[in-house]
Amino acid sequence: MMALRLAGTMPAATPSTLPSEAFYRAGVPKGTITDYVWDQSKVFPGTWRQYWVYVPAQYDPDREAAVMVFQDGARFMDPKGHFRVPAVFDNLIHQGEMPVTIAIFINPGNKGMPAPKQRRFNNRSFEYDTPDDAYVRFLMEEILPEISKRYRLTKDPGMRAICGNSSGGICAFTAAWERPDAFRKVVSHIGSFVNIRGG
Template identity: 30%
Template structure:
């Protein structure tokens, strides 16, 4: 499944002396230990039936030891299935270096690399120094859908006299499913990272919109226009840009709009750019995937149509459809499940599409990994997003 002829970030040699966190051997060992702990507890329980303190401690130790063993075994199996943490260092939060962006040419040759990004902090809390976050509802005129809750971060420049009358570029940040936009603020720290990048002049002053991709209850529509169902893609690609430019001083040109997301949000981000380049000219996917399938959380996404399913397969589109004039950044790691598909995307794209990657040495499907990718992703975006422009006269 690996795409050929492409250069990526150099991987770290795997240490076979340490059992892989997602490997079958450690799951077997943990399961055997859990069964053994349960069996030992059943065998020893009659001997621990006394009323003295030793018997009490023995029963407590047997009970909690068995519970912990079972939970560890279940956790390892679940982690292997979902890919939350790929290595022990990822689980313990020891992988802290940011990712490196690699730009590619058609055929996969890496042509330039940007270095590690420094973190900057802002002093003070006044809106003219650090900006403000507003909780909003966004009503879709054409789709009939409402995005709520949504949060809009207005950078400090939005309130400064020097930028009076200026229209700003917009970045849409999407969570995964079933994520919440509040996590984009608290755990992924998008407003803080955006402000840091603006202060470091790595990103133009930008209005940030933070949302979840789910617009209809808890149904995972994968940001699709579902035949006979919710028109989520129309909301994000048509209604939202129109609402933002009407309600805020946001530039309505497609080159002034970008979208970033993790997991499901990453799939949505790339799909918006590839399918609707007049809506977003830049897209960033953190641990994203590139095709979707029906499951219990989605219901029927395709109305029984193989053509609709294929048309939402992003790898198929890069291979078979005319190349859109957009810039894409795909973030993965050498341990992630989406690594082979990302390599295939690199091998498939054609001009005028521009494609870059971030490939971490290790990382899983989790917030810690994504916080390492967001700062370099914003720097990458800074050279592609249109600068703030004076509002048209009248």
């Protein structure tokens, strides 16, 4: 079972409000984070997005790694933000409290090039709030196969998780609802179920 202790959403991300796992510790090996751009989508044609892949120091290319996908990816990997997932994963993997897990942080799509450091993306609601299988097909047919060219990702749905906040939370729920054969673990932080398109 994948154990997770992600720092939650708080009014302010300060040392007194975040769990100890959210901070880098001496002697704990750090994973690597590589950034990519995806502008080849057939599921969401005409969109451009950044995504990042976190690979823990313990990753062994001869063994499959667990997978966790994060919507609004930049927010979840921000080292000064509320979640600080890379630090949390470094600590929990090092302690043996979770399996070796590759994290995929995906920003929403934008039609046209977004402004630098823009946090609003014009295709976000369409991708996240629509109750259909489009987003999970985007993951399964485009993003995961692309990352699998570089890393060995598990195909075991029990070792795959998907996470999001607000509309990203309902997106995570919908992905697992549509494809339980692909994702069996969901973290929905204040999922915006009332934002569902047509709901």
